[in-house]
Amino acid sequence: MxxxxxxxxxxxxxxxxxxxxxxxxxxxxxxxxxxxxxxRLMNGVYLLLHGYMMxxxxxxxxxxxxxxxxxxxxxxxxxxxxxxxxxxxxxxLHWPKLTEVPDILDALAEFDMHAIQASGSCIRSVTADHxxxxxxxxxQDPRPTAELIRQWSSGHDExxxxxxxxxxxxxxxxxxxAVTKAHDIGIRLVRDAAGNPxxxxxxxxxxxxxxxxxxxxxxYLAKPDLLPYLEAILQxxxxxxxxxxxxxxxxxxxxxxxxxxxxxxxxxARFLQQRARFDGMDQQVLAExxxxxxxxxxxxxPLDAFxxxxxxxxxxxxxxxxxxxxxxxxxxxxxxxxxxxxGATPGDASAAQMRLLAQLAARYGHDELRVSHxxxxxxxxxHKADLxxxxxxxxxxxxxxxxxxxxSDIIAxxxxxxxxxxxxxxxxVAQAIATQFDELKLEHDIGPLKIKIxxxxxxxxxxxxxxxxxxxxxxxxxxxxxxxxxxDGTEDAAIGQRVGPGFAADQILGAIETLVxxxxxxxxxxxxxxxxxxxxxxxxxxxxALYPSKEQNRAA
Amino acid sequence: xxKAAFASNGFLVVSAQDLIRGDVVYLGPDxxxxxxLPDAQLFDRNDPEAAAQVERLALDQSAVIAxxxxxxxxxxxxxxxxxxxxxxxxxGPSNRFLGKQAxxxxxxxxxxxx
Numbered sequence: 001m002x003x004x005x006x007x008x009x010x011x012x013x014x015x016x017x018x019x020x021x022x023x024x025x026x027x028x029x030x031x032x033x034x035x036x037x038x039x040r041l042m043n044g045v046y047l048l049l050h051g052y053m054m055x056x057x058x059x060x061x062x063x064x065x066x067x068x069x070x071x072x073x074x075x076x077x078x079x080x081x082x083x084x085x086x087x088x089x090x091x092x093l094h095w096p097k098l099t100e101v102p103d104i105l106d107a108l109a110e111f112d113m114h115a116i117q118a119s120g121s122c123i124r125s126v127t128a129d130h131x132x133x134x135x136x137x138x139x140q141d142p143r144p145t146a147e148l149i150r151q152w153s154s155g156h157d158e159x160x161x162x163x164x165x166x167x168x169x170x171x172x173x174x175x176x177x178a179v180t181k182a183h184d185i186g187i188r189l190v191r192d193a194a195g196n197p198x199x200x201x202x203x204x205x206x207x208x209x210x211x212x213x214x215x216x217x218x219x220y221l222a223k224p225d226l227l228p229y230l231e232a233i234l235q236x237x238x239x240x241x242x243x244x245x246x247x248x249x250x251x252x253x254x255x256x257x258x259x260x261x262x263x264x265x266x267x268x269a270r271f272l273q274q275r276a277r278f279d280g281m282d283q284q285v286l287a288e289x290x291x292x293x294x295x296x297x298x299x300x301x302p303l304d305a306f307x308x309x310x311x312x313x314x315x316x317x318x319x320x321x322x323x324x325x326x327x328x329x330x331x332x333x334x335x336x337x338x339x340x341x342x343g344a345t346p347g348d349a350s351a352a353q354m355r356l357l358a359q360l361a362a363r364y365g366h367d368e369l370r371v372s373h374x375x376x377x378x379x380x381x382x383h384k385a386d387l388x389x390x391x392x393x394x395x396x397x398x399x400x401x402x403x404x405x406x407x408s409d410i411i412a413x414x415x416x417x418x419x420x421x422x423x424x425x426x427x428x429v430a431q432a433i434a435t436q437f438d439e440l441k442l443e444h445d446i447g448p449l450k451i452k453i454x455x456x457x458x459x460x461x462x463x464x465x466x467x468x469x470x471x472x473x474x475x476x477x478x479x480x481x482x483x484x485x486x487x488d489g490t491e492d493a494a495i496g497q498r499v500g501p502g503f504a505a506d507q508i509l510g511a512i513e514t515l516v517x518x519x520x521x522x523x524x525x526x527x528x529x530x531x532x533x534x535x536x537x538x539x540x541x542x543x544x545a546l547y548p549s550k551e552q553n554r555a556a
Numbered sequence: 557x558x559k560a561a562f563a564s565n566g567f568l569v570v571s572a573q574d575l576i577r578g579d580v581v582y583l584g585p586d587x588x589x590x591x592x593l594p595d596a597q598l599f600d601r602n603d604p605e606a607a608a609q610v611e612r613l614a615l616d617q618s619a620v621i622a623x624x625x626x627x628x629x630x631x632x633x634x635x636x637x638x639x640x641x642x643x644x645x646x647x648g649p650s651n652r653f654l655g656k657q658a659x660x661x662x663x664x665x666x667x668x669x670x
Contacts, residue, residue: 027575033617047622049645050655051578080654095654098576345651416641417649427651428670477559477639479668505670 002147002292004112012114019043020102044115048420054093055118060128060146061089061371068358070111072351085347089127089371121162123153128170129177130372134334134380136326140189142170144290163241164249181205181214181493184251198222204255207459211495212252215260228274232267296366298329301385309388322402335379341401342438346412347375356397406443408434415455422455424472424479432509449530465489467531469496481508486534518545562638565629567598568606572620580645593646640668
């Protein structure tokens, strides 16, 4: 993986020193709250319901063991001994004191981390496929591109005050695990007819109050043209993106209002100017970055212990079947460690759990960890021979829940339990669903099913792209939950359709049970997944099941 | 709990967040900040002084920020917000026993059931 050079280190240390000074000036009254707020947001510090929240960037979700250990220490020294992994592959501390944030930034800098690009109307921390560099279905590793984007976008003066936040995601595999189509710019590594590597660029995707699937603006862009092309998009957006209305300021609205063709013409014209300004230095940097992302040296080992465990230990077999993914190297597997044990808060990990994950990565996983946007932790390179030991250690720590991709592997934003913007809770809804289906022992029978829950219209919980999406709203002073069906965040990206009127907090679990039992009744065979069944039948039978009376159907 | 309870038996409380800790505070009768809603000064819901305090705090953010009014009603003599968002602010998250509910000095409002 990429390791900081002297320039990177000076950059984050200088930022930390500036923020220490800014906090001191806020406390002595030299800076007003209005002046200080954008400065704290530039360092990932928000004010939420119970206090400050600090979001720490994990560019493209990649962590070393040392960084995971460092984060565990930070969570104990400065917070309450746990962290929350977010749907943008970052982490959040929910209880820091403002006066300690500069110390946290200093501590983070010691292991090459920071909170830059974690907030504000700038290019946010770039995300990528969490199986990058390991997945069997991958053609090109997205991490070098993501790292190039990180270096280019960090502190990019021209794009420090965009109309609104700007998110990029990169994927290089057949399957899109990075939800690229729901990003301001989605980048897929592709090849032209001659096999030359390049990029497909999509623009204008996003969730929130106006969900939109990104449109392809360039179906093939040669590799050296990436940064000038991105600059061209950003420059056009910076110029014509709407600053008059916060709710219309994202580039998805620009694409919608301008039209993709006209926007494309503007971007292409700008691109020709920008390209002339690039002298090839970025490609030299990229070549250097690519060397640091070489596949680790994957040794061969005897597989007897793995085969024995598979034959004799049903729980181990279930874990392998559910929580591992095919690796480029046939003797290795990608292990997803679920942070969704039934009833737990999705995405939360204690310092002790983080330390164990760091130790396992160091001992069995070539020192690499990934954070998935689905709020789980990935060990990307584990030899099958080591899996019995890895599984045993995870099991002891309560981290061996075999539910990846199943109904209890729910994305949930922090919701009203923590978030200032939330209109309802997300976490307890996820906990209730996971607990109930675990008690019913049904989730393996139900099969792949993605439930995603947001506690407000801003959609941090990606509910629009959940097979079942749940949106928490307030209705007449109580929590109310709206259901969408048929969303998809993969290469078949789709926005879910609203099924009807919302459900009260004490009804939402029953509604989900109704949807699942309807699916189980209607599926053609066990291998017809929920989303396939929905695509075949449409929303009608699910709507009928949820709202059996005609009157309710009319109201929907 | 509904707004009707506030309408019939309602008071206003001045709330804000501590500049350094960020946690929720309430204006007490002695004009000091308290971390506990039961210790807050109750303003009559028609008393302009409550809104005047919030306006004053918008101009002076040296110790607290994000000042706002909280609508409460009395339940067995204890002020309770009618809106569930304010119950969360007065109590803490419902998924972890952290925040004000973990401070046993005072009885905080009962949490919101799912």
